[in-house]
Amino acid sequence: MRCPVCRREHRYAATTYPCPCGAPLSPPLQRGVAPEPITHRTWTEDWVVVRCDACGRQDQWPQPELGCSCGTVLRIPVRPVSAPPAPLPLHIPVPPTAAPPRRAFRPVTIRTARDAVTAAALYLKWLGFRDVLQSEARPASGIDLRGPGLVAQVDPTTRPASLRAVECLWLNALSSSATGVYFSLAGYTKDARARGDDLSIPLFVMDLTGTPQPVNDAADELVATGP
Template sequence: MTESVPVRCPVCRRDHLFAAPVYPCPCGAPLAAPLLRAARPEPITHRTWTDDWVTVRCPECDRQDQWPQPELGCPCGTVLRVPVRPVGTRSPSAPVEGPSRLRRPWHIPLPRTAVAARPSFRPVTIRTARDAVTAAALYLRWLGFRDVIQPEVRPVSGIDLRGPGIVAQVDPTTRPANLRAVECLWLNGLNSSSASVFFSLAGYADDARARADQLGVPLFVMDLTGCPQPINAPADELVSTGV
């Protein structure tokens, strides 16, 4: 079972229970970064690709690889970096496994807000800005939007994804998405009679978040695992109901 740790946002003081995403190791074993329970999460105000990756050792094959640093999108708009135990250390509460101990099978639950009939979302790791757009497109298709496409060259409008009844913008930069970006996306959706959805890697400015709530624009925060997290009520509703 994936380890969950309590995480408190240092900005709004909201408490969360967070579990690191699970990925398949090349050996086939499901693997999650071991979280450091006693460490304080840090708000991400500036991104570097070096800081966004951590070394994780597979307990099955002993292989060490670089995995995305676990991140949590708080509803207040802050994106938190959740610390990971360094390779070579063990959780004080973790049992020592002898050679004859049988490991229990892993189980990856659906997101708590997902519709029961919907299969689990299969993300793609984000390493480039293009990967972020691809991850958002996959997520929209998972929600039920069909024929979502991404242009080869980003248009002047800033719309990264289009499909029947949907337009979406993806901000892969290290700055929180601003008010103008949210309003421009909403206007594009209004002009084409489409729903508008925003995805951001670095969260949203306070005024952008407030305006999105007023306009009913779903806001999602993405981490490098490629798993979008809803951070406002319209986004929660979209995840719960789908298309």
């Protein structure tokens, strides 16, 4: 593709992300449409709707971008999803001994990083955690939410959560004798997901509707049984 500012040509391949079902997912690039320079950013323009070919799930994923050597940042066009969004799968296994189903969770639309923290706090309260408190400013520890027996981290960036981030949450939970829960808008790197499984850290992904979805067994168990 060619930069419309300096006319340099670039090769570009879209970043692959892990769908909650486990399949690799890449935003489908729209061929024949020129990239656009990014002159200002908005939350909605930083995300695109992409459908997973493996499970049919539709989620918000980071808008593909490319930095040209002339200094221009280009927004790469993505082929739009033609069908209307499908309902989000609950992905909540209910064992025979589970308590009666909770009321439906009422999410908060995410427009800012602070909204993401608020949505996670509401979800944790819905799961059954009490006295969940938000930090007024993000502390150096990265722990955004605390409650009795609970520490939680919310990653609102467009990058998948890293191995180090998951391990830091686990250490904070261990030192507090608490359950550690991680929420990410952009999913997790492969090694972060594997470490979360090894350490039994509940991992959730969130879309811009503010609805968390479990992505590992520890998160499934937390949803099914509560704290």
